[in-house]
Amino acid sequence: MDKKIDWQSLEFSYLDTDCHIRYTWKNGNWDQGEIRNDPYINIHIAATALHYGQSAFEGLKAFTCNDGKVKIFRADENAKRMEKSASRILMPTIPESMFIEAVTRVTKENIGYVPPYDSGGSLYIRPLLFGSGPRIGVQPSGEYTFIVFVLPVGDYYKGGIEPVSAVVVDRYDRSAPNGVGHVKVAGNYAASLEPRQIAQKMGYPINLYLDAKEHRFIDEFGTSNFIAITKFGTFVTPSSSSILQSITNKTLMSLAKDSGMKIEERPIQFDEIQDFTEVGACGTAVVITPVNRIERGDRIIEVGPQNGFGPILGDLYKKVRSIQVGELPDKHGWLTEV
Ligand SMILES: *Cc1c(COP(=O)(O)O)cnc(C)c1O
Secondary structure, three states, X not given: OOOOOOHHHOOOOOOOOOOEEEEEEEOOEXXXXXXXXXXXXOOOOOEHHXXXXXXXXXXXXXXXXXXXXXXEEOHHHHHHHHHHHHHHOOOOOOOHHHHHHHHHHHHHHXXXXXXXXXXXXXXXXXXXXXXXXXXXOOOOOOOXXXXXXXXXXXXXXXXXXXXXXXXXXXXXXXXXXOOOOOOOEOHHHXXXXXXXXXXXXXXXXXXXXXXXXOOOEEEEEOOOEEEEEEOOOOEEEEOOOOOXXXXXXXXXXXXXXXXXXXXXXXXXXXXXXXXXXXXXXXXXXXEEEEEEEXXXXXXXXXXXXXXXXXXXXXXXXXXXXXXXOOOOOOOOOOEXXX
């Protein structure tokens, strides 16, 4: 590493680091993995990932903790989820131990890019698995590539916590009940680009998707799960076969449960939003973004405080951030030391 990074100016955008790690699967086996410096790959023109979307990814983070050690948050959960994604689109799975080794090795190799403890930043880790061998008929590839690259990202809230507005664009769905919405496969994101652009042109940074079958129940936001607090202080989040099982959501549910809150994972009707006291969008990139306004057609629902977090989501947010950097004890064993 020979670049000087201004940790305070980092955003969530691509930056080259020193290297990535790359594994190849051929004849039924993964190789040992290789550290590569060149951020380009040579890929066959008929690779199944390019034509038929045989590709899945993950996103997780490493933090410099208050004891100076670098630790990765919930890597085992990302390993398990990538296994589910791989199985659903007939790609070979990656053993959990190989996944952990890959994310640890590439983080170590790029240790100079992990933002310091007090910067509020982190190292974003992006595992990617795809069919790299040629096929022209629709069938799974005979060769696969597994890559893990990393990049430093800044503290999303360095300018203060700003709640966002969301919109339901009713003529689009993100995923179908028996489709691939529950796994992190590339095609889901291609499908979300157009409705996302429409929402942004309307002035809404995020989309809220409803269940594709009836448009009556809440699924999730474009790249984050829907969470809410009821007036009785219950933590609610949708159960649906077409949403991605967010690891951040799982973390928040554990912490809410630890503090004695009631948790409900159940179908949530769109019309219930007006009764919630706090709504949030959760995912690895930001942990929780408070949502204070949801538009659908000619309806606008205001929810929660106009500024910052409501008390319960604000408290959960702080707890997650504190555990990630070692300021609160890691009671559940969520951190892996690099
Ligand atoms: C990745 C993702 C999330 C968030 O999951 P985390 O594990 O919390 O980062 C939520 N929804 C979708 C559609 C996603 O792709």
